[in-house]
Amino acid sequence: MHDSLFKRVALQVILIGVILFMLAPILIVVVNSFNASPFNAWPPTGFTLEWYRKVFANPHFRTGAINSVKVGLLSTALVLVLGTPIAYALARFRLRGLAAIRAILFAPLVVPRVAIGFSLFVLFIATGAGLYGTFAGLVLAHAILMLPFVVTILAASFGEVDPIVEEAARDLGAAPVSTFFRVVLPQIRGALVVSGLFAFITSFDEVETTIFLVKPAVNTLPVEMYHFLEQYQDPTLAALSTLLILFTLVIALVLPFAVRGKALLKMMGSERHGS
Amino acid sequence: MSGAAARPGNALPRWMRVSLLVAPGFVLVMLPFLGAMTTLGAYSLNINSTDGSAAGFHVWSRFLGDPFSWKVIWTSVRIAALATVFTLLLAYPTAAALLRLRNPLFTGLAYVALFSPLLMSVVSRSYGWMLLLSETGFVNALLGQLGLGPYRLIFNETGVIIAIVHVIMPYAVLPILNIMTQVPGLYNEAARDLGASGFTLFRRVTLPLTLPGIVVAAEIVFALSISAFVTPSLLGAGRVQTLSQMIYENIGLIEWAMAAVQAIVLLLTALAVLFVLERVNRSTHAAKGD
Numbered sequence: 001m002h003d004s005l006f007k008r009v010a011l012q013v014i015l016i017g018v019i020l021f022m023l024a025p026i027l028i029v030v031v032n033s034f035n036a037s038p039f040n041a042w043p044p045t046g047f048t049l050e051w052y053r054k055v056f057a058n059p060h061f062r063t064g065a066i067n068s069v070k071v072g073l074l075s076t077a078l079v080l081v082l083g084t085p086i087a088y089a090l091a092r093f094r095l096r097g098l099a100a101i102r103a104i105l106f107a108p109l110v111v112p113r114v115a116i117g118f119s120l121f122v123l124f125i126a127t128g129a130g131l132y133g134t135f136a137g138l139v140l141a142h143a144i145l146m147l148p149f150v151v152t153i154l155a156a157s158f159g160e161v162d163p164i165v166e167e168a169a170r171d172l173g174a175a176p177v178s179t180f181f182r183v184v185l186p187q188i189r190g191a192l193v194v195s196g197l198f199a200f201i202t203s204f205d206e207v208e209t210t211i212f213l214v215k216p217a218v219n220t221l222p223v224e225m226y227h228f229l230e231q232y233q234d235p236t237l238a239a240l241s242t243l244l245i246l247f248t249l250v251i252a253l254v255l256p257f258a259v260r261g262k263a264l265l266k267m268m269g270s271e272r273h274g275s
Numbered sequence: 276m277s278g279a280a281a282r283p284g285n286a287l288p289r290w291m292r293v294s295l296l297v298a299p300g301f302v303l304v305m306l307p308f309l310g311a312m313t314t315l316g317a318y319s320l321n322i323n324s325t326d327g328s329a330a331g332f333h334v335w336s337r338f339l340g341d342p343f344s345w346k347v348i349w350t351s352v353r354i355a356a357l358a359t360v361f362t363l364l365l366a367y368p369t370a371a372a373l374l375r376l377r378n379p380l381f382t383g384l385a386y387v388a389l390f391s392p393l394l395m396s397v398v399s400r401s402y403g404w405m406l407l408l409s410e411t412g413f414v415n416a417l418l419g420q421l422g423l424g425p426y427r428l429i430f431n432e433t434g435v436i437i438a439i440v441h442v443i444m445p446y447a448v449l450p451i452l453n454i455m456t457q458v459p460g461l462y463n464e465a466a467r468d469l470g471a472s473g474f475t476l477f478r479r480v481t482l483p484l485t486l487p488g489i490v491v492a493a494e495i496v497f498a499l500s501i502s503a504f505v506t507p508s509l510l511g512a513g514r515v516q517t518l519s520q521m522i523y524e525n526i527g528l529i530e531w532a533m534a535a536v537q538a539i540v541l542l543l544t545a546l547a548v549l550f551v552l553e554r555v556n557r558s559t560h561a562a563k564g565d
Contacts, residue, residue: 015376015385022388022391086297101305104305112541115541118535118538212523
């Protein structure tokens with residue numbers, strides 16, 4: 001590269017500026033979680049662990065966290081079980097009907113999440129299926145949001161599995177179903193882990209669709225946090241956010257151990273392939 | 276899969292095997308989504324009236340005839356457009372700077388710093404910005420030491436846009452990084468040998484070659500900004516009215532037909548901008564001859 005000195009310095013300054021900008025709200029939240037001032041005064045007036053005590057004493061946050069983990073695990077399991085065969089079909093077969101399936105599958109990506117939330121709300125009300133304000137309703141909503149991502153990641157991964165391996169297994173007498181489970185599936189293990197974690201984190205942080213579908217008993221953690229912030233602004237939320245940052249960091253640190261190769265980068269790059 | 280049908284284990288025709296693979300997900304997830312979209316359309320026509328009025332287009336005409344609606348639509352579009360522009364203006368040089376980093380440690384740290392906010396709930400991030408931007412917050416304290424301010428940075432569009440830019444930045448940097456790594460440095464060398472320099476090189480060579488990545492980034496980022504709900508709601512605190520917040524408020528007011536109309540308008544607005552950007556994307560591809 002033969003960049004001029006000015007260009008190099010300018011780019012460095014912008015990069016550092018953007019990095020500080022991206023880290024600023026995280027750092028302030030962590031620092032403020034120990035701030036003794038209930039009004040978030042800056043600079044902090046003293047050190048306290050009081051806000052952490054308040055987080056654990058808050059029953060809404062506790063049930064919200066349990067609800068979020070439940071919905072996250074259930075919806076992740078659902079999209080993996082339903083998404084894997086769809087991804088396999090998209091990667092292996094060329095049929096005219098599949099184009100329509102693909103279009104429907106990726107449609108939720110272009111619909112604003114608020115609109116998805118409200119449309120599911122009216123669907124649940126109109127059909128009288130009793131899904132409004134239930135775990136089943138939330139799991140369905142999160143599955144709609146996550147399925148396109150999960151199928152994209154898995155289909156890309158199936159595409160890299162050489163069909164010859166399957167043919168060989170079948171020539172050796174394996175039935176199609178057992179070929180799939182014993183030969184194909186192990187080769188996409190990394191993609192399953194990545195898409196599963198991605199789905200769980202998406203579900204765990206989701207507010208904009210979820211908020212239309214919850215009743216107080218099934219409020220998820222971010223919805224509880226949102227309602228808390230509408231009323232109070234003391235650093236209790238900073239303490240909770242700090243704990244959540246630690247939680248997601250731990251999950252994110254599992255990634256490099258669970259995934260080999262460049263599956264993570266591929267996942268990040270594959271977000272809009274089908275849209 | 277040629278010849279596979281000859282084997283006894285593959286007695287089922289292809290379409291049937293595909294159907295079996297797709298059916299569970301289609302019935303349990305895609306069908307409810309289609310049903311929800313259809314119900315949304317029906318509700319916007321007041322099919323399921325909450326106040327005893329007849330079905331028809333009258334909720335649509337009430338919404339479209341109200342100047343306040345147009346103000347809200349304009350606010351939503353303006354905030355999303357400004358957030359998109361600011362994000363792209365920052366994301367582009369950031370991606371360029373990232374690719375020029377030579378020290379692997381710095382590169383790793385820079386990536387973590389840029390993308391780790393993705394792992395943080397949007398509620399926590401908005402809260403962080405409330406702390407930073409409030410009258411007694413960090414930014415105003417800093418400015419105060421320089422003898423400036425305090426400025427009103429929160430509960431107005433400025434605060435909403437700053438926080439949205441933060442939320443969407445990673446989604447803009449990724450596609451731009453992606454396209455920059457695909458553009459060979461060769462073009463730049465050639466252009467330089469032909470006498471192009473500095474800004475000309477950027478305007479005539481680098482920018483056109485990376486334009487597809489910018490358009491993709493703009494599509495993703497605009498779609499996310501216009502449908503943002505938590506950020507404008509918390510940082511605007513009711514003083515910045517967007518479509519997504521009105522939909523939420525109308526649920527509480529049992530104005531479901533109106534909320535349905537607004538949800539469809541929000542969807543159509545997002546689609547219209549996506550359509551325009553997609554056209555731009557296609558024309559840039561055509562110009563390159565692929």
